[in-house]
Amino acid sequence: MTQPSPPPDIRPARSVAELLAASPLFDAPVHPSHALDFLGREGHHLFLAYADGEPVGFISGVETTHPDKGPEMLLYELGVAPAHRRLGIGRALIEALAEVARERGCRGMWVGVEPGNRAALAAYRSAGAVNEGRFAMLGWELE
Template identity: 60%
Template sequence: MEIRRATTVAELVAAEHLYDGPAREEWAARFLASPGHLMLIAYTEDGFPAGFVSGVEMTHPDKGTEMCLYELSVDEAHRRRGTGRALTEALLAAARERGCHGAWVGVDTDDDPALATYRATGAADEGVFAMLGWELPE
């Protein structure tokens, strides 16, 4: 397994089987053009994108810069092999290299595989929180 930073729209689109929905080229291009956005893809020996992790740097006047682990996904046929853990550790290493002072992730409290993966990489439970969202029509 090799983990590489995605730098082209083609790489992001080729990994769309790992996303919640189909990739859109214009969104992929915007992602790549946005400073602080990062996607790492794990490739099998034959070049298949087996998993990804995405992160977004967030900066605040009293917190400095932190990395938000936005999403982690591993192809079902490649799970339970350490890919999720390796991707998480690679994102944390990239966050350190970028000067981030911390990293965080929001996780559903009943998502046992995700919780186990993040805890295996040293994440500490900071308590339960509610996540609220807004749909913003075009």
């Protein structure tokens, strides 16, 4: 009989040092000035998940408001270290961000995800998300 995994330790990120320590979880190395800017902006949220004192996952969200919709939470990015996937860490991070969204009066939370990213889709669905099938994501490189 296998022991269930202990619940992840989820905490809001408060310092650049924390984000630098979690840098391997991001798509690219954390840039200190960008991290400081993100942490200092109202409506920007980032949670870290820890296992045995080490960062093993993160989620970031950005509040946005539109005149005809009111406040919403954009789940900007979710990342969990490969060795820690399928243990409920992604779901716990999503739930932490959703709780902040509720506390801040957001009417909903949404995320764009590649249709072939089965791991992300499974994590989002396990936390209660449904495919609304309403948009295609297009982008511009501005640099």
